[in-house]
Amino acid sequence: MKKFFFFLLVLVEINAYSGQPPKNIVILIGDGMGVNYVSASVLSIKNDPFRRFTVSGFSVTCSADKLVTESAAGATAFATGYRTNNLLISIHPETKEPMLTLFELAEKLNKATGIVVTCSITHATPAAFVAHVEHRNMELEIAKQFINLDLDVVIGGGKKFLTPQSLGGDRVDELNLISKIINNGYNYYDSYEKLKNNKPGNKFFALFEPVGLPKASGRDYSLGDLTKIALDYLSKQPNGFILMIEGSQIDWGGHANNQDYLLSEMEDFNTAINTVLDFAEKNGETLVLVTADHETGGMNITDGDVDGCDIELKFSTKGHTADMVPIFTKGPGEEEFSGVMDNYIIGRKLFKLLDSSYQF
Numbered sequence: 001m002k003k004f005f006f007f008l009l010v011l012v013e014i015n016a017y018s019g020q021p022p023k024n025i026v027i028l029i030g031d032g033m034g035v036n037y038v039s040a041s042v043l044s045i046k047n048d049p050f051r052r053f054t055v056s057g058f059s060v061t062c063s064a065d066k067l068v069t070e071s072a073a074g075a076t077a078f079a080t081g082y083r084t085n086n087l088l089i090s091i092h093p094e095t096k097e098p099m100l101t102l103f104e105l106a107e108k109l110n111k112a113t114g115i116v117v118t119c120s121i122t123h124a125t126p127a128a129f130v131a132h133v134e135h136r137n138m139e140l141e142i143a144k145q146f147i148n149l150d151l152d153v154v155i156g157g158g159k160k161f162l163t164p165q166s167l168g169g170d171r172v173d174e175l176n177l178i179s180k181i182i183n184n185g186y187n188y189y190d191s192y193e194k195l196k197n198n199k200p201g202n203k204f205f206a207l208f209e210p211v212g213l214p215k216a217s218g219r220d221y222s223l224g225d226l227t228k229i230a231l232d233y234l235s236k237q238p239n240g241f242i243l244m245i246e247g248s249q250i251d252w253g254g255h256a257n258n259q260d261y262l263l264s265e266m267e268d269f270n271t272a273i274n275t276v277l278d279f280a281e282k283n284g285e286t287l288v289l290v291t292a293d294h295e296t297g298g299m300n301i302t303d304g305d306v307d308g309c310d311i312e313l314k315f316s317t318k319g320h321t322a323d324m325v326p327i328f329t330k331g332p333g334e335e336e337f338s339g340v341m342d343n344y345i346i347g348r349k350l351f352k353l354l355d356s357s358y359q360f
């Protein structure tokens with residue numbers, strides 16, 4: 001069965017995009033955001049952005065070794081155009097060799113790169129675009145690999161993975177990666193206030209918390225606010241950019257089977273989607289792609305008023321499911337993503353849009 005699966009991987013050919021490719025690509029990943037989550041947003045959340053898209057599709061989320069995937073393998077499929085086994089970060093499932101990521105290709109093409117997340121930057125989803133390790137829990141090693149790639153914008157949590165133990169961090173090797181970032185010519189901001197009040201005119205890291213950011217309901221800035229700052233800087237880069245934004249804690253709300261947590265994280269993610277769509281509609285050269293790595297919680301909408309004000313969600317698991325997840329696109333190349341496709345095909349199409357001569 002496995003052999004047959006890899007045979008299929010080899011056979012899939014992605015043609016070069018025939019239109020004018022986008023100068024910029026923004027990938028928005030709602031971690032755990034199944035079609036049901038989008039339904040809940042459309043039915044009950046006031047800032048819902050999903051009706052603003054003209055093209056949509058479905059993604060089959062399996063990993064190389066499991067029907068039900070998780071974020072490391074899920075994000076690897078988008079980031080490399082290949083499926084890997086659950087828990088691996090952008091390495092080949094058999095040979096364990098590193099697989100080139102979209103961000104590494106973008107750097108080769110002199111495009112700017114950015115990451116904005118509400119978890120630690122070393123968490124599985126952002127890690128897959130930047131690092132290559134044998135287990136998603138190797139966050140100290142992932143932090144080191146963040147320094148090797150010349151990213152332009154990094155916003156999220158995860159300070160403790162870059163800070164030596166003697167200064168209150170988790171690094172047993174005593175490396176101070178934050179000093180290293182500053183020595184490498186980055187601006188560094190350790191709070192949202194500092195980032196907001198010092199508009200970055202230089203590449204920067206902004207790490208606000210030891211691990212993940214507070215829940216959306218417990219902070220006074222939105223993922224959309226962070227996204228706006230990232231776009232302000234990246235849009236000034238002459239060769240275009242690729243930006244990955246993750247609504248990381250949508251998944252945590254799903255795992256907790258917590259309706260309020262889930263919906264408030266969706267509302268926060270919506271602020272980022274709306275900010276990107278506003279930018280892209282004016283800019284005209286930006287592809288916006290929203291999707292998810294998997295569904296979390298086996299959630300269903302079981303009751304509520306027709307105006308959606310007292311929606312009721314029920315869950316069938318504390319884990320992930322293999323339900324298909326949605327894809328929404330807008331901008332140059334949008335039509336490439338309609339229909340039903342395997343998750344790694346999304347990655348391959350993005351590679352082709354970045355570099356039409358790229359061969360898998």
Ligand SMILES: [Zn+2]
Pocket residue numbers: 032071251252255296320
């Ligand atoms: Zn999860």
